[in-house]
Amino acid sequence: MNRPRIGMLFSHVREEEKLLLAAFAKRGIEPVRLHDRKLVLDLTSPGSPCGVELDIVLDRGMAHGRAAVAMQIFDALGIPTVNSSRASNLADDKVATTLALAAAGVPTLRTVVAFDIDSALAGLEQIGYPAVIKPVIGSWGRLLAKVNSPQAARTLLEHKRVLGHYQHGVFYIQEYVEKPGRDLRIFVVGDEIVAASYRAAEHWVTNVARGAVSLPCPITPEIADISFRAARAIGTEIAGIDLVETSTGLQVIEVNTGAEFKGLMRTTEKDIAGAIVDYVIARAERAVYEAAYVMPGA
Numbered sequence: 001m002n003r004p005r006i007g008m009l010f011s012h013v014r015e016e017e018k019l020l021l022a023a024f025a026k027r028g029i030e031p032v033r034l035h036d037r038k039l040v041l042d043l044t045s046p047g048s049p050c051g052v053e054l055d056i057v058l059d060r061g062m063a064h065g066r067a068a069v070a071m072q073i074f075d076a077l078g079i080p081t082v083n084s085s086r087a088s089n090l091a092d093d094k095v096a097t098t099l100a101l102a103a104a105g106v107p108t109l110r111t112v113v114a115f116d117i118d119s120a121l122a123g124l125e126q127i128g129y130p131a132v133i134k135p136v137i138g139s140w141g142r143l144l145a146k147v148n149s150p151q152a153a154r155t156l157l158e159h160k161r162v163l164g165h166y167q168h169g170v171f172y173i174q175e176y177v178e179k180p181g182r183d184l185r186i187f188v189v190g191d192e193i194v195a196a197s198y199r200a201a202e203h204w205v206t207n208v209a210r211g212a213v214s215l216p217c218p219i220t221p222e223i224a225d226i227s228f229r230a231a232r233a234i235g236t237e238i239a240g241i242d243l244v245e246t247s248t249g250l251q252v253i254e255v256n257t258g259a260e261f262k263g264l265m266r267t268t269e270k271d272i273a274g275a276i277v278d279y280v281i282a283r284a285e286r287a288v289y290e291a292a293y294v295m296p297g298a
Contacts (some may be wrong), residue, residue: 003028003029004029004055004056004281004284004285004287004288005032005052005053005054005055005056005284006024006029006031006032006054006055006056006057006058006280006281006284007031007032007033007034007050007052007054007056007057007058008020008021008024008031008032008033008034008057008058008060009034009036009039009057009058009059009060009061009067009070009071010033010034010035010036010060010061010062011035011036011037011060011061011062011063011066011067012062014062014260014262015262016060016260016261016262016273017060019262019265019272019273020058020060020273020276020277022273023271023273023274023276023277024277026274027277027278027281029277029281031058032050032052032054034050034057034070036061036063036066036067036070037066039070041070041073043073048077048079049073049074049077054074054079055079055080055284055285055287055288056079056080056081056082056280056283056284056287057070057071057074057079057080057081057082058081058082058276058280059071059081059082059083059088059257059258060258061258062258064088064092064137064139067088067258068085068088068089068092071083071084071085071088072085080283080284080287082237082238082279082280082283083235083236083237083238083239083257084235084237086235087234087235087236087237087257088257088258090234090235090255091234091236091239091254091255091256091257092137092257093136093137094134094135094136094137094138094172094254095113095136095170095172097234097254097255098111100233100234101230101233101234101252103233104229104232104233105229106226106229106230106233106252107226107248107249107250107251107252108251108252108253109174109175109177109244109251109252109253110127110174110175111172111173111174111175112126112127112173113170113171113172113173114171114173115169115170115171117154117157117158117161117171119171120133120153120157120171120173121150121153121154121157123171123173124147124150124153124173125150127173127174127175128175129147129148129149129150129153129176130146130147130148130176131146131147131153131173131174131175131176132144132145132146132147132173132174132175132176133145133147133153133156133157133160133171133172133173133174134172134173134174135167135168135172136167136170136172137167139256144205146176146204157171176204177244177246177251179204179206179244179245179246180245181200181201181202181206182198182199182200182201182206182212182215182245183198183199183206183242183243183244183245183253184196184197184198184199184217184223184242184243184244184245184250185197185199185208185214185240185241185242185243185259185264186219186223186227186240186241186242186243187239187240187241187259187261187264187272188227188228188231188236188238188239188240188241189237189238189272189275189276189279190237190238190279191228192275193219193223193224193227193228194270194272194275195261195264195265195267195268195270195272196216196217196218196219196223196268197214197215197216197217197263197264197267197268198214198215198216198217199212199213199214199215200212200213200215201213208260208263214263214264214266214267215267216267216268222249222250223243223250226241226243226250226251226252227241227243230252230255231255234255236255236257237279237283238257238276238279239255239256239257239259240255240256240259240260240261240264241255241256242254242255242256261273
């Protein structure tokens with residue numbers, strides 16, 4: 001069988017992308033590099049929209065808007081993507097993620113959404129103080145705010161409203177959990193948990209991008225169960241699942257489709273890049289086989 005033709009969408013070649021390219025090279029594959037700023041995608045002509053025939057596209061884009069549109073185009077034109085545009089759109093939107101997790105019965109933090117300052121304050125009274133206000137779309141632990149009182153909340157909400165962007169007019173409010181100085185990052189690839197770590201910090205935001213320390217975490221049956229359920233609820237094939245320990249058990253904070261993993265690889269000594277590449281190659285080979293031998297509707 002010919003080696004599959006794999007595209008990799010990216011915004012910058014970070015350490016993770018270098019690790020992925022090296023893993024592909026080790027397996028005799030040179031992916032087509034799809035730089036999101038340089039792409040011109042043809043929506044109406046026959047053939048591949050990027051001018052190169054591809055069997056699958058791996059999404060490693062950092063710019064969520066560009067990646068979402070590019071993956072939507074590839075998906076619509078019959079080129080498999082990992083992750084799919086639908087899964088990435090769900091994961092990138094905290095409201096959509098929360099709805100999907102709740103609908104699937106996956107434990108997640110209590111959350112309310114409001115669109116007006118007074119309504120948001122009423123929602124905060126329902127949740128109780130302290131509470132956390134987050135942007136609907138965002139990453140790396142940025143623009144999170146813990147509010148301890150109605151006065152502090154009103155000031156923050158007024159500041160967000162003045163910023164003017166429509167996202168700052170959607171108030172995503174979540175309960176604050178007193179966690180044991182850490183949360184968990186679980187890396188799921190297909191039907192396998194490849195690596196897991198605790199992210200410990202003195203600050204309540206335990207994100208490695210914000211200075212948290214990554215420590216090895218044993219993969220318990222409870223961790224495996226909730227992580228797989230979260231991935232299935234969002235539809236992700238490759239994801240970093242963030243969990244928090246609460247008095248009632250583990251709960252999902254969020255699901256990340258383009259998660260960074262260099263620190264997790266160093267902490268756990270697991271070959272996450274190799275696992276991703278092996279999965280993408282297998283998915284591409286399966287897609288080629290199905291296109292060639294499986295009858296439509298079979």
